Every structure is written in structure tokens, then in C-alpha cells.
Amino acid sequence: METVTLTIKNQPGLYLEADSITPDAFAGKKAEEIAALPVYVGREEHRLGDFFEVSGKAGATPEETKIIVNGDLSRVKYIGMKMTAGEVVVNGNADMYVGAWMQGGRITVNGNVDAFAGTGMKGGELLIKGNAGNYLGAAYRGDWRGMTGGKIVVSGNAGSDLGTFMNGGEIIVGGDVDVHVATHAEGGKIVIKGNAKSRLGGQMVEGEIYVFGTIDVMMPGFAYRKDVDIEVDGTKGRFALYEGDLGERHRKRKGQAIYGKLYQRVEA
């Protein structure tokens, strides 16, 4: 695997839209060619090399390409957008849409990310060592087709509206989350190892939510069914199982309605 290292040298005055920072766009290119890829500040087109020092070279294919991005990237959007393979390591905080619509490969962020990370994700792995902003693994605004595959792991906390319209895949949050979890979900799995606030599973039709800590306010559309002993992401424990959202229409399998499932740990 070949490695390309990008180090930010000029901070953009506004925000940099850099959806060209992907193994797919870099594959088969030398440093000078990578530096010539387009990036945008508002309506102005610039070169990637105007903002980043580029060294190394890319592999022949996305699979054989690793990208390391260094520096303060808190004004850089769309890192790893739509990537299909390869690896991206971000050493610093990144702005919105990290790994949005990604289909494969792996992104590791050694820092925090802003909103919309993993939006519409279809596959691959997105590892965030710090905190995530709002709309983690959510659908794009207005769309009813959210995350369908892949795995997002956040070591710290996540903001509000994670997994909106989720249809598949997995989101694991090591810390706490803000309001609105798996709103409108029709599949997928969300694990919250810390505490949650309120509005978990609103208008949820299918899928699973696991909460290890407290829930401030439970949705009225969820009903307690029973306690179950299960293992979640390597942790065994007893969980209270709730089903909902009872206010929604639900698909049936063999005459039985399928509900969204919300598990809250009652004892370790």
C-alpha cells in the first residue's frame, strides 16, 4: 500500500469543500497531480495544493492507497466522501460530512468531527476517536434513505439526530448522545454506551437501539415487553426490551408485526 500525506499549510478564509480527498480520486496519481485536484471555497475553485503540502504517491487503485491528513482540519468538509476502498487517517479535528456516502474502506479520525459524518453511508468503517457532531450516520436532509451499511464507531460523545432514517449498518457511541436517536429508522443497530436524553426511536419502524446508561425521557410510543440477557458489542448484561414506535405502521412477518426494539441495560 502506498501512502499520500497531506499537511494543511493555508487555512481557508471560509470553509474548504474537499470531496477530492479520497483514495478513489488519488489512485494512480503522483503528488503533483494530487495537488492539482479541485477544491472549492464557496463558488471559487482552487487546487488542493493551494491549501495542503502533498507528499508521497498514491497506489494504482483505491484499495492500495492510504491518505494521511495532518493539521487543524476544522474548516475542511467532505473528507473521504463517497470513498469505495483504501484508507484515510485524519490527525486532527475535521469539519462536516467526513465519510459521507462512503461505500468501503476505512476512515480513522484522531480527533473530533462536526455534523453529518457518515451521512447516507453504505459500507466501510468510520472510526472517530473523539466526539461526533449532530446527524451522525443520518440521512441527507429530506431523504428517506439513510445509512444502509457499514460501521461507525465513536469513542467519545455524539450529538443529536444520529441514525435518522437508518436502514442498516451499525453505529456505536462510547459516550453520551443528545436527543433524537434513530428517528424514522427502518433497520440498523445503534449502541449507546453512555447516557441518552430523550426521543429515542421516534417514528421508528424497525431496527435496534441499545442504551447502557440512563434515558431521561422515554417515548410514549414504546412499550415494555420483558427483560432479556444478551451480549452487546462484547458486553454481557440484562436489558429491558421496549418495542415501538407503536404510533407507526409496521411490516408483518408470518402474521406478526415487527417493531423497532429499544434495549436499556438494567444490570451489568
Next chain:
Amino acid sequence: MAEYLIKNGFVFDPVLGIKGDATDIAIKDGKIVETTAIRSPKIIDATGKTVLAGGVDVHAHVAGPKVNIGRNFRPEDKLFTYKPGRGIERMQGGFSVPTVIRTGYNYARMGYTTVMEAAMPPLYARHTHEEMRDTPILDQGAFPVFGNNWFVLEYLKNHEIENTVAYIAWLLRATKGYAVKVVNPGGTEAWAWGLNCENIHDPVPYFDITPAQIVKGLIEANEYLGLPHSMHVHANNLGNPGNYTTTLDTFKLSEGIKPNSKFGRDQVMHHTHVQFHSYGGDSWANVESKAKEIMDYVNSHDNITIDMGQVTLDETTTMTADGPFEHHLTELNHLKWANADVELETGSGVVPYIYSPSIKVCAIQWCIGLELALLAKDPMRVFMTTDHPNAGPFIRYPRIMKWLMSREAREQQFDAFKHKDKVIDATNLAGIDRELDLYEIAQMTRAGPAKALGLAHMYGGLAPGLDADVAVFDFNPNEPYAPDDIEKAFGNARHLFKTGVQVISDHEVVSNGNKRTLWVNARVNENPQVMRDVKEKFLRYYTVTLNNYEVTGHHYLPNPYVIEVDATE
């Protein structure tokens, strides 16, 4: 203005009766002229290319509040579709509900120069005109909706045709409207009561009038006025299995009525997006094509015209003033729904929809639309539309041309259907060999709609004296071609002239044109009762005053084109 000579192209023009002969077309001062009338023209070499008049779209939803609801509640429709401004072109975005800027450019790229907005809620006429004003290149007009309007319901219930006529004339002037549009007559008003009118004899709650009375009364009023276009109807019971009987019943309301118009049209009823109205069966499980029954009627009655409403098998945004239908649709596909009520006048709904080739019903709908066009005996009365964006976005017109012109292209699509055999069983299309030629396409997209709109004196042909709306396409009809070559060539005009101004040159947009807004100023005898009724209703019911209602001034119509109609006695 510049003179142009478009030399030696293969011209297809129903107005001149030219069927592909190499012909020179001369342009001077915004008009087509005899080739002897120009002195030092700029020469456009069209050798080996196809030359058509500018396209005329009789029915599309491209401006106004419900289009904007679609834009607002579908940000995902714009995702990854933005194109930054470049040269003369302004920034564009959107797919099924594009920005007005993209609307203008995309029509122009297909060689279209005139597009009618098919449903303008009178209360929001100002908004509709602002959007049309900002749509580059195209000449446009808008049809105010009358079929659920309280004034109309009350006058027609009391058989007061003269009052109906006076109200229509007033409203056309107040809204700068072009024609009388009717959407689900009575049904949208019934929807405000949570009900619908499912056939033409189903009475409207409170008003106690039937859809049949509304349609017939509005045809009579339209002919009393002698408007350029006929009454333009979207009948009751749209989109339901078995609805073709309602459609035939609606057609029959035109029987015995003769056109009274100095604008050259022959029809008294235009029925729009007939594909949505040609279903047999009694459920979605056994829905089948009744296009043959529908076209048997259309072919044998020359006082009606129709347009297709062709399903294009895309993800799109449905929007109509037929409020109850959109509620029905969201119950079917469980996608998001917007609903609006427009006070005393109309309503609307908006729902995204995916016409999937894997779904049997969608494939049947696709067949029905094409059957309507392919079973047409007179292509001057059957027009190409997608009821944009309801059955698909208008940018698919070149693809529809491909399907109409090539049996091979239709077979390719049949092979791509998941339920091919069931679809063939439920439709007639697989047994139809007909392949339309470019002359017939020109009838369905140019000369026919121009005539039906009462605009044959301006648009739809290449005869001297008509507006110089001329498109040149990279298509040689005399050489072998693959079906996809049709779609490619007619989706990307090489040159386009709009009223004598070259707006596309070598596939590049080079001018934002000289866009006009058409409206009809119908003069009638003074009618104090109607004016008193208008004042009273505004005082009692409307949330706005008359001063905030009428469309006046340069802001809304910077370049108006007024068509005068005199119905005074």
C-alpha cells in the same frame, strides 16, 4: 436584428408540409422569412442535420407555489445536481423539480422555446409570474385553475353563464392568465371537506353541483369568450384502476359543442395527462390498459385534443392541485406528503414517487402512455408530455421520442422489466409495430400543441411570418442510427433560435433570450353583479385585499405579450 440562413438541413415541418427535404430557413427581425428577403445573413450550415421549429409544451408544472413546495421539501432532489454558473449560464440545480434557471436551459437544450405552466392558483399568481419571469429563454403562459373556485361553482350551479364568463375574463386579467384550467372538478373543493368527487355525477358538498356541470359550463363559457385555448381539463378519478370510464364520460361532455375561436383551434376540450386516466381493472392487482378504448374515442371525435403524461421510469416529485389524489398516493407509497389549501380557489398536494421498472404497475403505466401516442390517427391532436414532473421530468422528452420512433428501443425496455410477461398481458404495446417519424413527432411537439393553444400564428412551424423559433439537431435521418442516437441528438440541440435570437450555438448557451409572458385580455360587457360579488368575497372571505391580489406592473411581467379577445356585444 441579425439575419440568419439555416442552410440545407433536413426540415420536418407540418405547417409547410415538408417531410425531411433539404431546405433553407431564413430568419430576419425575429421572424421566419422567405429566403429571398434576406441580404447578408449569417450562414448556419445544417447539412446532414435535422431542423425543427421550436418545441411547444402544452402542459408542465414549472413555476408557482406547488412547484416550490416540491423544491423546498425535497432538498435531496438537488443533491449532487448543482452546476456552477459559467459564461452566460447562471447557477443551476435540481432534477425533478429544478430551479427556474435550469428549467429554461434544459428546455432550450431540447429545442423547446414555449412552455405552458399548467396550473396557477389565482391567489398565488404573483409568485407564479415571478418564477416565470426568472425562467430564461422560454415564452410562457400560465393557466389559472377554475374547477373548484367558489365563484364558478356558485354561478354554474345557478346556470349563470354570462356571470361565469365575466368572472373568467376578470380573473384572467387579474392574474395575467392564459387559459381556463380545471383540475379534478369539484373534487379538490370536496377534499377541503375530507371528501372527493369520484365520477362526473358525484356532487360537490355544500355547493351541490356535479363535476359534469362544472366541465360543461366552463366549456360553454370558454367558447362564449372565444379564448385562444380550449378548456383544459384534468378529470376526476385520476390514477385509479377502472377510471377510464370516468375519462370517457368526461370526453363526452364536449359532444355537440363547436369551437368558437378566431385563433384556429378545432377542439373545445383538451384533456391532459391521459395516461393517468386510462386504467381498467378494479384494483392494482388487475389494473390494465384501456388506451385502445380511449383512443378509439379520441380518433373519432375531432373536437378534443389530449396529451400523454408519459411515465419515464424515474424518481420524481408528483404535484397537483388534485389534493385528494396526493393523499391517496402517500397512503400507497408511505413517502412524505405536503398538502396546501388555497382559500376559495383550489388546493394542492406533493409526494415524491419512484416509477420503478421492477414494479408491475409502473411498467403498465409506461406502456399506456406510449400506446396513446402510437394509436393516434391524428398526431396533430395528441401531444407529448410527461405532465412534468408528475410522470417524469421533462428532460426525458428525447427518450420518449426514442421509444415512439423505435420498436427496438421499446423491446429493450420490455426486457428490462421484472414482470415483463404480466405487463405484456395487461397492455397492448407489445403488439404495436408502429414507429413514428420525425414529421409525426413535429406534429405532436410543435404544430399540434401550437394549434391547440391558439398560437399557430406564432409558433409550431417554419412558415414565413411565424416567430423564428428554430432548432438544429445533430441527427441525420437518412443514415442508419441506433435508438440511443435519437435520445442523444434531441437532448442536445446544436443550435437554437428563439424569436430570431441565437440562444444556443454549437451546444453552448450563448444568450438568455428575450423571454415573454403570454396572457389573454378578454373584454366582455360590463357586469356590475360580478364585480360586486368579487368585492364582497374579498371583504368576507379572502385573507388578502384585491390590491394585494392582482398581478400588475413591470415587476411581474417585464416583457408581456398580450393576446386580445373581444367578447363584448
